[in-house]
Amino acid sequence: MPPPLSAPAASVDAPPALLDCQSCGACCASFRVSFYWGEADDAPMGTVPVTLTQPVSPHLRCMSGTQTQPVRCVALQGVVGQQVGCGIYAQRSTTCREVQPGDEQCLKARRRWQLD
Numbered sequence: 480m481p482p483p484l485s486a487p488a489a490s491v492d493a494p495p496a497l498l499d500c501q502s503c504g505a506c507c508a509s510f511r512v513s514f515y516w517g518e519a520d521d522a523p524m525g526t527v528p529v530t531l532t533q534p535v536s537p538h539l540r541c542m543s544g545t546q547t548q549p550v551r552c553v554a555l556q557g558v559v560g561q562q563v564g565c566g567i568y569a570q571r572s573t574t575c576r577e578v579q580p581g582d583e584q585c586l587k588a589r590r591r592w593q594l595d
């Protein structure tokens with residue numbers, strides 16, 4: 480999932496990335512992004528701003544904007560498929576951190592957005 484819009488471009492020494500999250504954002508605008516409620520910052524060790532989330536069940540919350548159609552996480556900045564960033568990158572949930580460029584969820588989201 481995409482780093483902030485202000486994030487520096489990859490180092491010239493870094494190996495070329497297969498897929499560039501900063502010009503994508505499809506996974507943040509395709510699925511419900513839910514996670515254990517304790518990851519929200521109204522819990523002692525939580526980081527995700529609770530004001531950007533909605534309850535899903537007694538044990539789950541999700542990012543606002545990802546529970547209804549058209550899906551778009553409220554923290555996503557920019558234009559999907561052009562230039563995007565996550566407004567809460569350092570505070571994002573484990574669900575967001577688990578999606579990796581090129582994995583099954585990523586490719587499914589990119590297909591939805593016809594980016595492949």
Ligand code: SF4
Pocket residue numbers: 480481498499500501503504505506507578579580581584585586588589
């Ligand atoms: S769909 Fe894949 S390439 Fe696009 S932002 Fe998500 S992880 Fe990155």
Ligand code: SF4
Pocket residue numbers: 480481506507512542552553554555556564565566567568571572575
């Ligand atoms: S919190 Fe950030 S990484 Fe997670 S879905 Fe929203 S915009 Fe994407």
